[in-house]
Amino acid sequence: MIPAAGRGVRLGPGAPKALRALGGTPMLVHAVQAMSASRAVSLVVVVAPPGGAEEVRRLLEEHPLPERTDVLVVPGGDTRQESVRRGIEALPDGVDVVLVHDAARPLVPVGTVDAVIAAVQAGAPAVVPALPLADTVKEVEPRPDGGAEPVVGTPARARLRAVQTPQGFDRATLVRAHEAVAVEGEGATDDAGMVERLGAPVVVVPGHEEAFKVTRPLDLVLAEAVLARRRATDGDV
Numbered sequence: 001m002i003p004a005a006g007r008g009v010r011l012g013p014g015a016p017k018a019l020r021a022l023g024g025t026p027m028l029v030h031a032v033q034a035m036s037a038s039r040a041v042s043l044v045v046v047v048a049p050p051g052g053a054e055e056v057r058r059l060l061e062e063h064p065l066p067e068r069t070d071v072l073v074v075p076g077g078d079t080r081q082e083s084v085r086r087g088i089e090a091l092p093d094g095v096d097v098v099l100v101h102d103a104a105r106p107l108v109p110v111g112t113v114d115a116v117i118a119a120v121q122a123g124a125p126a127v128v129p130a131l132p133l134a135d136t137v138k139e140v141e142p143r144p145d146g147g148a149e150p151v152v153g154t155p156a157r158a159r160l161r162a163v164q165t166p167q168g169f170d171r172a173t174l175v176r177a178h179e180a181v182a183v184e185g186e187g188a189t190d191d192a193g194m195v196e197r198l199g200a201p202v203v204v205v206p207g208h209e210e211a212f213k214v215t216r217p218l219d220l221v222l223a224e225a226v227l228a229r230r231r232a233t234d235g236d237v
């Protein structure tokens with residue numbers, strides 16, 4: 001499932017983020033292609049921007065997927081958590097392993113997708129791809145008045161991981177997490193975190209630098225560069 005219903009406020013004004021072009025092709029199309037590159041993926045559920053389901057269907061018809069891959073498009077909600085919930089509701093019977101992948105991570109390599117699937121198939125109820133951090137992280141006491149924020153702690157960097165998507169789940173575990181955790185404020189930004197709140201185990205597999213999330217304008221520059229490098233080395237991506 002690909003939540004793609006966000007506006008992309010941090011990217012700046014323009015079309016909904018998932019529909020913005022990368023190498024001439026909408027980011028969402030890259031993300032769908034990245035997931036369907038895995039032989040284990042038989043269905044991609046796209047959670048579309050509000051009012052954008054028809055446009056997404058048309059885009060996906062213009063960019064055919066492998067024959068083994070079916071596509072369903074459903075409208076998203078106000079928060080990512082709500083969008084994922086709508087995607088879950090659209091899952092047909094018989095689907096036992098569910099990956100949740102941000103449309104905003106269009107360049108995830110198929111090896112990462114396959115590693116997540118393999119770990120779920122090996123018995124983990126929830127799996128996240130993750131990378132060690134380059135920066136040291138501080139916890140602060142936020143100051144809404146804009147004043148200098150006091151530091152309250154520095155977790156040991158070696159124990160921290162930045163998590164990416166696709167996150168993989170045993171379907172029943174993901175359903176249970178979304179039933180148990182109510183949407184608060186902007187909602188959960190991480191499905192695995194909701195599983196943790198159930199008390200169920202979550203494990204990590206190696207993530208990939210190219211699975212970074214396109215969030216701010218500089219990320220688009222990086223994504224274009226990664227795509228250009230791939231096109232130069234593979235010929236046709």
Ligand code: CTP
Pocket residue numbers: 002003004005006007008009010011017018047076077078079080081083084101102103104105213214215
């Ligand atoms: N998402 C969604 N529905 C929402 C909000 C987010 O499906 N109501 C999706 C986004 O489309 C994206 C993924 O969740 O693929 C990760 O969210 P994020 O990177 O935060 O994207 P946006 O919410 O679009 O960006 P911003 O927070 O800058 O507005």
Ligand code: MG
Pocket residue numbers: 006
């Ligand atoms: Mg967001």
